Amino acid sequence: EDEDLAVLEEAEGETEERGPSGLPVLAVVGRPNVGKSTFVNRVLGRREAVVQDTPGVTRDRVSYPAEWAGRRFTLVDTGGWETDVAGIDASVAQQAEVAIAMADAVMFVVDATVGPTDTDEQVVRLLRRSGKPVVLVANKVDSPVQEADASLLWSLGLGEPYPVSALHGRGSGDVLDAAMAVLPRVSAVAGRIPEGGPRRVALVGRPNVGKSSLLNSLAGAERVVVHETAGTTRDPVDELIVLGDRPWWFVDTAGIRRRVHQTSGADFYASLRTQAALEKAEVAVVLVDASVPMTEQDTRVIQQVIDSGRALVVAYNKWDLMDEDRRPFLEREIELDLVQVQWAPRINVSARTGWHTNRLVKALETALDSWDTRIPTGRLNAFLGELTAAHPHPVRGGKQPRILFATQPSNRPPRFVIFATGFIEAGYRRFIENRLREHFGFEGSPIEISVRVRE
Ligand code: GDP
Numbered sequence: 001e002d003e004d005l006a007v008l009e010e011a012e013g014e015t016e017e018r019g020p021s022g023l024p025v026l027a028v029v030g031r032p033n034v035g036k037s038t039f040v041n042r043v044l045g046r047r048e049a050v051v052q053d054t055p056g057v058t059r060d061r062v063s064y065p066a067e068w069a070g071r072r073f074t075l076v077d078t079g080g081w082e083t084d085v086a087g088i089d090a091s092v093a094q095q096a097e098v099a100i101a102m103a104d105a106v107m108f109v110v111d112a113t114v115g116p117t118d119t120d121e122q123v124v125r126l127l128r129r130s131g132k133p134v135v136l137v138a139n140k141v142d143s144p145v146q147e148a149d150a151s152l153l154w155s156l157g158l159g160e161p162y163p164v165s166a167l168h169g170r171g172s173g174d175v176l177d178a179a180m181a182v183l184p185r186v187s188a189v190a191g192r193i194p195e196g197g198p199r200r201v202a203l204v205g206r207p208n209v210g211k212s213s214l215l216n217s218l219a220g221a222e223r224v225v226v227h228e229t230a231g232t233t234r235d236p237v238d239e240l241i242v243l244g245d246r247p248w249w250f251v252d253t254a255g256i257r258r259r260v261h262q263t264s265g266a267d268f269y270a271s272l273r274t275q276a277a278l279e280k281a282e283v284a285v286v287l288v289d290a291s292v293p294m295t296e297q298d299t300r301v302i303q304q305v306i307d308s309g310r311a312l313v314v315a316y317n318k319w320d321l322m323d324e325d326r327r328p329f330l331e332r333e334i335e336l337d338l339v340q341v342q343w344a345p346r347i348n349v350s351a352r353t354g355w356h357t358n359r360l361v362k363a364l365e366t367a368l369d370s371w372d373t374r375i376p377t378g379r380l381n382a383f384l385g386e387l388t389a390a391h392p393h394p395v396r397g398g399k400q401p402r403i404l405f406a407t408q409p410s411n412r413p414p415r416f417v418i419f420a421t422g423f424i425e426a427g428y429r430r431f432i433e434n435r436l437r438e439h440f441g442f443e444g445s446p447i448e449i450s451v452r453v454r455e
């Protein structure tokens, strides 16, 4: 008994700081080529070249788990965004605006060898307006001689410029210390989803799948758009829409309604936008265009939802474009495409005609119920006991790890910690996940399983 309690407490301590949600968010912003990616790689301690020398190549990830001086945080990297030459100022500002909005503190990177540019000044205005803490990184100060360059950046009015060479690592510890000093311990933006009140939905998907059409259709179908909150000075960010018989927050809709300038970096911009919306949402509806084959970008958005630990509904849109005789084939195709997320509720809709959009509510409710689920420790262990007795872990190298005990320290999404006597291989973990799903449902929710080995 006592031991179980101790284990439970240990598990709770562990998961509290673990999930991506709730950790403070530090964003790295600045013009292209100032060295953001190089800096981020240094912080993450990665040696491999994520720095892209090929223009137009974008990375798919936006935020990374990071750690400095024993503190864990989420690092948002905007370095992969290619801007088009014509609209460069507008693009940098747009990108910075999103990144700042989703951050608790910002590291603003400036190229000290170039000095402040007009674009830098523009970003400074955004930073000021946001009121968020800023640490000024004067990058490319590769030697002490160049430190004079860094001090010119006092003129930006952001306080002390920290001379850094992201390339060689010079000064990066000091600037990270400075960032930790201003980064709040508890995030004000991430994972702070208010309990109670309308549930929060993000409509996500690659450009042109029909997000804005669906939003309009949902807002129009029901007589009321109750009201809008002003998130920034200009844009209504979240909209309250009544569906079924209750209101829902559709979060971060400004980016959907305002047609984003399409640049060669639109991909990256879209995934940054998705990330920002996911931070605020409990459940995501991933829209997929049913009239064309599924793309890698669609898969990536789905993965982003799973990684962020949000509940998931997949909506195949533009169903009105489908020929009757193509439908059976499409159904099979879709099943293959979604094999990794068979657990997600799927609906086929047409945002244009409104067909089946009324099915969204039930799918959202199902996914959220799963996301909220807590399984009492007794039931969980009764189930696992039977399962592992009937299907023990395979013997490896003469050893057979045993599962001792499991607990679910948190929900939203459900997180499980399994204590075992040895390494549990991936295949067996998947087996447990599948059986957990079969037994307890979890339709529409990712679940996390971690294993602790006790000697
Ligand atoms: P980003 O577009 O802001 O992400 O910039 P990158 O990280 O891709 O860097 C742009 C270029 O600047 C690359 O060629 C880097 O090797 C170079 N660079 C980055 N940091 C430093 C630095 O501290 N010193 C010098 N000399 N070059 C750097």
Ligand code: GDP
Binding pocket: 205, 206, 207, 208, 209, 210, 211, 212, 213, 214, 256, 317, 318, 319, 320, 321, 349, 350, 351, 352, 353
């Ligand atoms: P977003 O970029 O994801 O917000 O996509 P939009 O809502 O702007 O839609 C992109 C294009 O697809 C527009 O031309 C829409 O009219 C069209 N579209 C959206 N939903 C549907 C649909 O259900 N059926 C058809 N036929 N076209 C649609």
